[in-house]
Amino acid sequence: MNETSLTALFILLVGLIILSAFFSSSETGMMSLNRYRLKHMANTGHKGAQRAQGLLNRTDQLIGVILIGNNFVNILASSIATVIAIRLWGDAGIAIATLLLTIVILIFAEVTPKTLAALFPEKIAFPASHILGPLLKLLYPLVWTVNLFTTGILRVLGVSSAQASEDHLSREELRTVVNEAGALIPARHKDMLVSILDLENVTVNDIMVPRNEVVGIDLEDDTDTILRQLRSSQHTRLPIFKGDINNIQGILHLRSAARLLQEADINKAMIMQLCQEPYFIPESTALNTQLLNFQKGKRRFGIVVDEYGDVLGLATLEDILEEIVGEFTTDYAATSPDIIPQDNGTFIIDGSAAVRTINKTLGWHLPTDGPKTLNGLITETLENIPDTNVCLKVGGHRIEVLQIKDNVVKAAIVHPKRKKKRGRSL
Known part of the structure; x- marks a missing residue:
């Protein structure tokens, strides 16, 4: 073997090590991509993200083509390194080639490229998708054959690809994502997002105005007392009851009562005509459920009752919203x-x-x-x-x-x- 051919083998060996580094970094880069960020970027039209997402949708085929390419270049590099070593050192060159090539591949084709890909997955994976896509189409028959045998072995072991967990976040995982977002999400917005996640852990019983603090109209009071209470009320809606808060007759909106107060002769029957049907809420209702119930029923006000139907207090839409956004004042x-x-x-x-x-x-x-x-x-x-x-x-x-x-x-x-x-x- 002359020096020209030996030089050519050296150049080919270096090229194979570079290819090995490419496949190693591509594998780590693709697997390290943030799937939710990737989906967002793909939806906004980022071409590299769209190509990477398309490859990751067929993970078994992606891994197959990467490993086929990586193993091919590594084995070929090992063979060429052995030929070069035997040419230079004779039979002892086999051991020398094995040791040196292992160190070179480990440093330059494995650890270094994979570390870079783990640190900067998008910078590695998006450009790599330009090559991996066409390569997958070129080697598809081989990849399909390898995956066929792999799937058969997995089935023998009792493992099915259908058992793979879907790419969804649990509530606690989402909470962690929000808390770990750092400066990307303002602290105030983090608190609001976490509060939304906590809504189902809080019931209306936790946020209601207790019964002893409920302000309402007792129909057994005289008309003058009722009118004075209507004129001085600081609340928009008032429960109307008869004798006892448990005997609620309806809900009066003061906007409706404003027209009534302008009339000269007012009686309790006229007040009752303006009342809406009372809306009752079981005390154990979770806030997220009640928020939807308020929305569906076009309501903002409900009476909280226990399992025996006794009134415990009242809950409003504002009370639930304050659980999300906090109090509307800091004083x-x-x-x-x-x-x-x-x-x-x-x-x-x-x-x-x-x-x-x-x-x-x-x-x-x-x-x-x-x-x-x-x-x-x-x-x-x-x-x-x-x-x-x-x-x-x-x-x-x-x-x-x-x-x-x-x-x-x-x-x-x-x-x-x-x-x-x-x-x-x-």
Whole structure:
């Protein structure tokens, strides 16, 4: 073998190693592509993304053509390296060629290109799709034959390609994607997206206005009292009941009542004619379900009832939307008049304040899997109704009962959770 032919073999060997690097990087690049980003780019008309998506839709064929090409060039490179080594070192060249070629392929045709492809999959996969597409068409009979044998072996092992999981995200996986989006999604938008995912974990019982705070019209009151209440009401809709809140007759929209208030002679029958049928909501209804129910029924207001039909409170569309977008103001007094900040960092909180409202307003993590109000949380923790001002600790927060009336905690002082001090070594 003359020097010219030896040089040609060297050049061919280098070319084969480059081809091996191409196939290795193509495989890693294709498999490392973010499928959701790829789908988005393909839908926006990106040609490289469309080609890559088309190849990935036939993953078995894509892997087949890559591995056929990679194994072919590696085996051919091994044969040529052996010929060159024998020419240079005789029989000892076989061992030398094996060692050197293994190191070269490992570094230049495997680790380096695959690392680059893993770091920059789009920059590798999109250009590679120009070659892999036509190559797949050229080698399709061979790829089909190889996949036929592969599928048969998998079936013998009890594995079917139909068992492969579909490319869908679970709710928790989507939550992780949102939280890991970094600066790509503003923090406020992240909170809204996560809140939407949490809607089915929250029921109307968690966000309703409790029964004792419901403002309504009692038909057993005299007409003058009812008219004064209508004129001074700060609410858009009022439940109309007779004697007891459990006996709801209808829902009155004050826009309809405005025309009625201009008339001279008004009676209760005229008020009832303007009422809408009451809309009742089971207390265990998830917020995502109730949001759809409000939308389908063209409603914004519902009465929450328990399994016995007793009224527990009321829920509005605004209450559900605030679970997604947050309160419509950041002022403590306006956000929750039941929470009053003090100069020393503590908060005077009304006993009827919802635990979820406290957590959302102050960014705390008081337990929400039990009682819904601060009063209920205190009495459950104490396992009795306090008859004097006591102090207790719940969820890392120190709570001082401030006022008790009619066996109910009316107000309490709640201290923020104390941060643990880090020890210092001397």
